[in-house]
Amino acid sequence: MAEKIQISINDKIVKVNKDTYLLDAVKKAGFGIPTLCYHKDLTPDGNCRLCTCEIEIKGRRKFVTACNYPIRDEIRVFTDSKRVKEHRKLLIEMYLGRWPEVPIIQKIAKRLGVTESRFKSSVTDDNPAACILCGRCVRACKEFMLEEILGFAGRGIKRHMTMPFYEVDPHCIGCTSCAYVCPTGAIKIVDDLNNPFDPVMIRNHGMKINAEMATLDKIQNRMREVGTANIVDVMNAYDLLPVHNYKFGSHPETYKIDSKMLKAKYFTQGMADGCWKGCSMACAKTVDGFRLKTGPYRGQLVSVDGPEYETAAGAANMGCFDGDFLVEFNFYCDTYGIDTISAATTIAFVMEAFEAGIITEKHTGGLKLNFGALREVLELLHQMAEGKGFGVDVGQGIRWLRKKWVKEYGADEKFLCDISTESKGLEISEYMTKESLAQQAGYGLANKGPQHDEAWLIFMDMVNNQLPTFEDKAEALYYFPLWRTLFGLMGLCKIIWNDIVPANNKFEKEAAKIPEHVNNYFKFFEGMTGKELNEQKMLLQSARVYNLQRIMNLMLGFGTREHDTMPYRAKGPVTKEEYVSRAERYDKQLKEILGVDPEGKSTEEKMAILRKYREEQYEKVTDAVFKRRGWTKNGVPTIERLKELGIDLPELIEIIKNHQE
Numbered sequence: 001m002a003e004k005i006q007i008s009i010n011d012k013i014v015k016v017n018k019d020t021y022l023l024d025a026v027k028k029a030g031f032g033i034p035t036l037c038y039h040k041d042l043t044p045d046g047n048c049r050l051c052t053c054e055i056e057i058k059g060r061r062k063f064v065t066a067c068n069y070p071i072r073d074e075i076r077v078f079t080d081s082k083r084v085k086e087h088r089k090l091l092i093e094m095y096l097g098r099w100p101e102v103p104i105i106q107k108i109a110k111r112l113g114v115t116e117s118r119f120k121s122s123v124t125d126d127n128p129a130a131c132i133l134c135g136r137c138v139r140a141c142k143e144f145m146l147e148e149i150l151g152f153a154g155r156g157i158k159r160h161m162t163m164p165f166y167e168v169d170p171h172c173i174g175c176t177s178c179a180y181v182c183p184t185g186a187i188k189i190v191d192d193l194n195n196p197f198d199p200v201m202i203r204n205h206g207m208k209i210n211a212e213m214a215t216l217d218k219i220q221n222r223m224r225e226v227g228t229a230n231i232v233d234v235m236n237a238y239d240l241l242p243v244h245n246y247k248f249g250s251h252p253e254t255y256k257i258d259s260k261m262l263k264a265k266y267f268t269q270g271m272a273d274g275c276w277k278g279c280s281m282a283c284a285k286t287v288d289g290f291r292l293k294t295g296p297y298r299g300q301l302v303s304v305d306g307p308e309y310e311t312a313a314g315a316a317n318m319g320c321f322d323g324d325f326l327v328e329f330n331f332y333c334d335t336y337g338i339d340t341i342s343a344a345t346t347i348a349f350v351m352e353a354f355e356a357g358i359i360t361e362k363h364t365g366g367l368k369l370n371f372g373a374l375r376e377v378l379e380l381l382h383q384m385a386e387g388k389g390f391g392v393d394v395g396q397g398i399r400w401l402r403k404k405w406v407k408e409y410g411a412d413e414k415f416l417c418d419i420s421t422e423s424k425g426l427e428i429s430e431y432m433t434k435e436s437l438a439q440q441a442g443y444g445l446a447n448k449g450p451q452h453d454e455a456w457l458i459f460m461d462m463v464n465n466q467l468p469t470f471e472d473k474a475e476a477l478y479y480f481p482l483w484r485t486l487f488g489l490m491g492l493c494k495i496i497w498n499d500i501v502p503a504n505n506k507f508e509k510e511a512a513k514i515p516e517h518v519n520n521y522f523k524f525f526e527g528m529t530g531k532e533l534n535e536q537k538m539l540l541q542s543a544r545v546y547n548l549q550r551i552m553n554l555m556l557g558f559g560t561r562e563h564d565t566m567p568y569r570a571k572g573p574v575t576k577e578e579y580v581s582r583a584e585r586y587d588k589q590l591k592e593i594l595g596v597d598p599e600g601k602s603t604e605e606k607m608a609i610l611r612k613y614r615e616e617q618y619e620k621v622t623d624a625v626f627k628r629r630g631w632t633k634n635g636v637p638t639i640e641r642l643k644e645l646g647i648d649l650p651e652l653i654e655i656i657k658n659h660q661e
């Protein structure tokens with residue numbers, strides 16, 4: 001709980017949190033004071049001095065600028081004392097003398113009872129859109145866009161705002177953050193290289209995102225500071241981090257690869273870093289000057305792009321809690337062109353099979369592939385890239401390995417199926433889905449398989465508890481994949497949709513959808529094309545593509561219910577040690593949801609009951625989602641659905657007509 005401090009404002013007693021800015025406290029107490037350089041989305045600067053108030057602290061009075069004065073003592077505040085009024089009047093007279101036609105200056109002067117200035121400036125500027133040197137644009141460029149393109153030059157009356165060397169800086173991306181915060185309209189953006197239909201519409205909505213990013217990211221996700229690595233900390237805390245081939249959801253050594261460790265020991269920029277110019281989220285991170293210990297570049301100093309969440313979580317999944325390992329694994333996956341998620345999940349599966357005795361050193365070419373085998377994992381990665389040894393097999397992925405081990409080594413197929421953390425042949429991205437039915441189906445029922453950009457339901461379901469009922473989950477599994485399809489169709493990044501949640505989102509009717517951000521995307525589409533987009537139209541066009549994808553799956557021999565399954569490891573505890581690790585939670589579920597008393601039952605019995613229930617839940621959610629999508633019970637689009645969508649083309653009907661039962 002924040003420390004409270006009692007202060008008086010014009011003799012009104014109020015309590016405020018320590019470090020509240022005086023301007024906020026004054027406004028909250030119902031008093032008004034003029035501001036000019038202040039902007040709600042920017043760090044206060046205190047340069048115009050119009051918000052000056054008088055405070056009394058320990059019996060002494062002094063002037064402070066309210067916008068950047070943090071309250072730390074029991075002060076008395078006078079917002080309208082005689083001295084304050086005189087001070088403000090003097091200031092606004094000077095402003096008026098220099099910029100007599102600027103509306104915001106005129107407005108404040110009028111409010112303070114000043115109609116004329118006694119101070120005639122030698123550089124009076126009659127332009128109503130003159131620059132009044134408030135510095136908001138400089139701060140916006142720095143804080144919203146992480147650039148320092150704008151700055152002040154000159155001294156005294158020659159002071160002016162400019163870009164370096166008075167030239168248009170090529171780093172300026174025309175984001176208009178500066179224009180958005182300018183109180184006079186001094187900044188005009190004229191360059192529209194992509195010829196959008198309505199650039200103002202795009203900018204106005206993009207601007208909101210930039211402002212939210214600048215003000216909320218530091219308190220919500222710290223994407224600018226540590227990138228997606230912040231998710232490692234969250235997932236570990238919520239027992240959702242994949243550990244040991246998704247057996248467990250947290251680990252005591254996670255601190256060795258979490259965002260604190262990465263920031264303290266590895267990330268080198270010390271600043272936000274975007275993967276494309278203009279992204280105000282800037283979640284990319286880099287490790288510079290890293291000396292490699294293995295592989296073809298051993299001994300060399302390299303720069304490593306990352307690590308991001310999935311790579312760190314992949315390391316946890318392999319039980320490799322070591323920062324140096326993580327960075328080296330990241331580097332070589334990137335260098336070899338190997339997907340970190342598929343590699344880590346496959347190796348975690350191999351490790352479990354190794355520990356279970358399904359494969360031995362005889363099969364691995366001598367590699368002791370226990371969880372946490374750092375050196376061996378890197379050796380295996382090099383083998384995969386070079387097409388040598390056991391790496392040749394591991395590079396084929398989980399499904400291929402499972403088939404080979406069953407066929408050639410007589411392995412227990414049921415157990416291997418249970419721990420095969422793949423669906424549709426794609427390795428599951430690094431989120432523990434066991435406790436989230438919505439996320440199990442989010443992966444399993446995705447046309448393209450359990451890919452990481454289908455992973456957001458876990459946050460809504462488990463972390464934010466936005467999908468409490470079965471119906472909520474089914475509806476989410478209809479809406480969100482279509483919403484995801486829109487990102488793909490528009491070629492837009494998904495992260496800025498939901499990684500920052502607007503401050504007032506909780507008051508929205510459908511908060512899980514982040515409606516304000518959805519609308520930003522619609523307006524972007526409209527601003528680019530001139531065609532209106534709304535939720536109904538978005539769902540229609542995405543559903544056309546989604547159903548077409550499903551029919552293509554069918555053409556390739558997939559696209560039916562049997563291919564929408566998830567291994568039981570993704571739904572519940574396969575082994576006794578998993579059940580025991582969460583016994584309290586599972587026992588509670590047996591008792592409260594199924595009405596089964598766990599007392600006196602063996603772990604095996606309890607596991608069997610839980611499994612039956614969870615498998616049924618998955619089937620039920622599958623039924624509900626297929627119905628909502630307009631598909632048959634076998635997961636094939638109905639002819640009626642294609643008609644509704646206007647894509648009942650003869651060649652498509654031909655493909656689905658024998659699957660309508």
Ligand code: SF4
Nearest residue numbers: 141172174175176178
């Ligand atoms: S348009 Fe954006 S990048 Fe360019 S100067 Fe303004 S704030 Fe900076």
Ligand code: SF4
Nearest residue numbers: 131132134135137182
């Ligand atoms: S251009 Fe606008 S925002 Fe920038 S210093 Fe001048 S008045 Fe302030």
Ligand code: FES
Nearest residue numbers: 046048049051067
């Ligand atoms: S608004 Fe506080 S100093 Fe300008």
